[in-house]
Amino acid sequence: MEPKDVLLSYLEGGREAVLWKLEGLSEYDLRRPMTATGTNLLGLVKHLASVELGYLGEVMGRPSGVPLPWYDEPGQPPNADMFATADESVEQIVELYRGAGRHSAATVAALDLDAPGRVPWWGERGDVTLHQVLVHLIAETHRHAGHADIVREAIDGAAGMRPGVDNLAELDAAGWAEQHRELQAIAERFREHAD
Template structure:
């Protein structure tokens, strides 16, 4: 990464988030990448489908650079939250492939346009729908990192896998016994605080 090039910095952090999110699917069967693990239905493959749509929208359509990808789940009249889960007829490979094509399209937009280029976000209210490429890229980075964090928690709940990628878990050393003891200690502290401060 060229630290004096703002576009390199943006691409670096965006790609880190993309890679972290996709890694969360590795080694999991179809059921696990699709199953809802929160009361609102958050699931791993749905997160990938969502961020692909976000990239194509903010770093494509917004700047007059449509990708040509069909995204019926975000079209007018689509079911609410249709971009946040994958139907049984949407293969993993199809959604991951869409996400990789979205990366290429978004990166091409960042490469082609100056960061102060102004675009129009089609789904924002009129009069407040202008955005610079720099702003849109930062927004996509923030959104992708947020969802990579969601994915990190979902994956940990499934099989204990944590971290940015296979070679970088960003965790202090400790085996199963350490983490069980650590969690128990936090549980005791939470109960003690609940008794001490109420609630």
């Protein structure tokens, strides 16, 4: 496999893992904030689409032409790329991400791995290559895939990188509950040291 193909396959694998986390959930579950900072599944997809369009678009001199009003329009709320508004449908956000993937593939096909780019928000270290950008996007995508995995598990217990592959020991609900109790008991032994 060529180096560009390897990098793209890792990026695509992360994308697939993130999108799988949406499957079978209600609109409520896709949008509901599951952490104190508001992390939600649909917002993670919107964020990753935005990031990918930026890095493999403007940074590499290949703007996608896709409007990203949450970045471009004044008066947007903080972190507007991390949640879907009531007017943004699940289908729109998923297609935005799929479109970002198509744009990314076209950018990678058009450029050499040592093609230069510029990340203005990185300051002095903003001069990059396509190779650096791809590695950054792979890390970013897989980081957020992990977030999505935890959020999805909190919603309905589904875990893993793809359907049928959870990468976890085969325990039934009682087995997981027992393991949870055992881990909590271990943690309790250290509670007094935390104060």
